[in-house]
Amino acid sequence: MLGLGQRFPPFHTAFEPAALHRSYTTTESMAPKDRKPHVCRNPDLIRGVGKYSRSKMYHKRGLWAIKAKNGGAFPKHEKKAAAAAPAEKPPKFYPADDVKKPLVNKRKARPTKLRASITPGTVLIILAGRFKGKRVVFLKQLSSGLLLVTGPFKVNGVPLRRVNQSYVIATSTKVDVSGVSVEKFDDKYFGKKVEKKKKKGEGEFFEAEKEEKNTLPHDKKDDQKTVDAALIASIEAVPDLKSYLGARFSLKSGMKPHELVF
Amino acid sequence: MPFKRYVEIGRIALVNYGKDYGKLVVIVDVIDQNRALVDSPDMVRGQMNFKRLTLTDIKIDIKRVPNKKTLIAAMEAADVKNKWENSSWGRKLIVQKKRASLNDFDRFKIMLAKIKKAGVVRQELAKLKKETA
Numbered sequence: 001m002l003g004l005g006q007r008f009p010p011f012h013t014a015f016e017p018a019a020l021h022r023s024y025t026t027t028e029s030m031a032p033k034d035r036k037p038h039v040c041r042n043p044d045l046i047r048g049v050g051k052y053s054r055s056k057m058y059h060k061r062g063l064w065a066i067k068a069k070n071g072g073a074f075p076k077h078e079k080k081a082a083a084a085a086p087a088e089k090p091p092k093f094y095p096a097d098d099v100k101k102p103l104v105n106k107r108k109a110r111p112t113k114l115r116a117s118i119t120p121g122t123v124l125i126i127l128a129g130r131f132k133g134k135r136v137v138f139l140k141q142l143s144s145g146l147l148l149v150t151g152p153f154k155v156n157g158v159p160l161r162r163v164n165q166s167y168v169i170a171t172s173t174k175v176d177v178s179g180v181s182v183e184k185f186d187d188k189y190f191g192k193k194v195e196k197k198k199k200k201g202e203g204e205f206f207e208a209e210k211e212e213k214n215t216l217p218h219d220k221k222d223d224q225k226t227v228d229a230a231l232i233a234s235i236e237a238v239p240d241l242k243s244y245l246g247a248r249f250s251l252k253s254g255m256k257p258h259e260l261v262f
Numbered sequence: 263m264p265f266k267r268y269v270e271i272g273r274i275a276l277v278n279y280g281k282d283y284g285k286l287v288v289i290v291d292v293i294d295q296n297r298a299l300v301d302s303p304d305m306v307r308g309q310m311n312f313k314r315l316t317l318t319d320i321k322i323d324i325k326r327v328p329n330k331k332t333l334i335a336a337m338e339a340a341d342v343k344n345k346w347e348n349s350s351w352g353r354k355l356i357v358q359k360k361r362a363s364l365n366d367f368d369r370f371k372i373m374l375a376k377i378k379k380a381g382v383v384r385q386e387l388a389k390l391k392k393e394t395a
Contacts, residue, residue, distance in 0.1 A: 125366070135366075173367040244370045262366050 112145035117170040121177040124149060125169040125249045125262070131158050133248035137175050137231060144187045152228035155235070155245045160224055162190050169249075171262045175241070179230035184223070267317040269298065272324045274342055275315035284355070286346060287315070288337070291327050299327065303334050320345055 041060050042050040052060065067074055118124070122138045124147070136158050139148045147165055151158030235241050251257065267273070273289045282305060291299035293309055300315070301307040307330075322340040324333060337343075346352040364372070 123367070171366045173365060240371050240374060241367070243374070244367055247370065249366065259362070260366075261363055 110145075111141060111143055112165055114141050115165065115170060117172070118147070118165070118168075119174070121175045123171045123173040123175060123245070124163070125171060126158075126163060126167065127169060128167045129163075131161075133250055134158050135171070135245050135247070135249060136163075137177070137235075137245070138170075139177065139180065139182045139227075140185075142185070142187050146187070148182065148185055150224070150227055150231065151245070152231045152235070153224050154228055154232060155242055160185065160220075160227060162187075169262055173241075173244075175231065176234040176237075177231065179234065180227055182227070267319060269312065269317065270321070271326050272322045272336075274318045274320040274322065274346075275300070276318055277310070277314060278316050279314045280310075286318070286342065288322060288324070288333060289315075290324070290333070301330075301333055303330070303337065318346070318351070319349070 042052050042057055045051055050057075058064070063074070118138055118141075120138060120140055124136050124138050126132055126134050126136055126149075134151070134156050136149045136151055136156070139150060139160075141147055142162065144162075145165070146162040147168065148160065149158065149163050150160045153159050232242075235245065269289060269292065271289060271291065274286055275289060277283055277285050277287055282302075285302060285305065287300045287302040287305070287310070289298045290301045290307065293299055296313075297309045297311050298315070299307065300310045320340070320342055322336045322342060324336045328336065347356065
């Protein structure tokens with residue numbers, strides 16, 4: 001009875017449930033990605049209790065309208081004929097004990113997460129190794145996770161080198177590295193050269209081989225020079241930066257590392 | 263040795279412990295033997311134990327528990343900020359803060375400057391010594 005106070009919405013025209021619009025009509029500007037995230041139609045009063053009853057939700061979802069559009073029944077698709085599974089032969093051999101399956105492992109190897117304070121051009125302080133204490137310019141992170149750094153070589157003797165992030169303090173000083181191209185350097189560039197297997201020769205042979213290996217190949221020296229040329233130009237633009245990079249860092253009396261701002 | 267700095271309404275104090283460490287606050291009322299009601303332009307008025315406060319020489323002219331607007335106006339009139347920053351205590355704190363925030367590069371530059379200054383002083387001293395000798 002209409003006296004109940006409920007308004008029955010007219011069929012289809014003034015009240016169209018949003019569901020209909022979404023699936024059956026498209027607006028000109030709408031690309032699938034432009035949709036606003038849909039608010040829940042049935043908010044929780046308390047966990048486990050929705051605001052609207054089953055019959056109200058049926059009405060809200062617009063199933064009545066979809067049915068009406070489809071002549072009284074909900075539109076159905078024909079079930080796709082299931083592809084016949086190939087006939088499996090029974091195995092020839094059943095193992096006596098249960099064979100254990102290894103656990104699923106979906107982890108992917110990734111380079112170490114780079115600290116937010118380390119960006120290309122940051123001055124780093126190396127803490128271990130033969131260059132400990134040296135202040136060095138960071139170039140990029142290689143795919144193995146190691147950091148590619150350079151002295152520059154002319155300034156403090158540190159060549160193009162890989163360094164682990166854990167053995168480094170990042171300072172807040174940045175150098176302009178826009179003029180430097182580091183694309184050609186990767187982990188393979190720094191790997192040990194594969195030695196050709198030699199048959200055991202005379203004593204003379206061995207010494208000759210060893211001397212050859214000790215010098216750096218010329219192309220690596222040239223790479224160092226090209227990288228450093230652009231860097232040194234931008235370093236000399238800042239007063240005192242060159243002598244800063246040439247000096248080693250050390251803890252003096254009264255310096256508390258946990259209170260120092262780098 | 264009488265006391266020179268008294269707890270009174272309008273006394274500026276430095277907070278030496280707690281969340282508001284290092285801030286200058288105004289004593290706006292005294293609650294009991296140990297606690298004061300304390301206010302500052304950038305904090306919500308609240309109580310603080312006297313042990314957390316160090317009294318300064320600065321005093322402003324306010325009535326008991328003024329509202330924020332009056333308080334700020336009184337602080338401007340007494341020029342608290344400049345008086346504090348020009349006092350030797352205030353200047354020391356500013357220098358301490360600056361030194362704590364120094365970069366590694368800044369510390370290096372300061373080291374170079376100190377060496378240079380010492381060099382100049384030493385040259386002058388040598389000159390003076392030569393004159394008297």
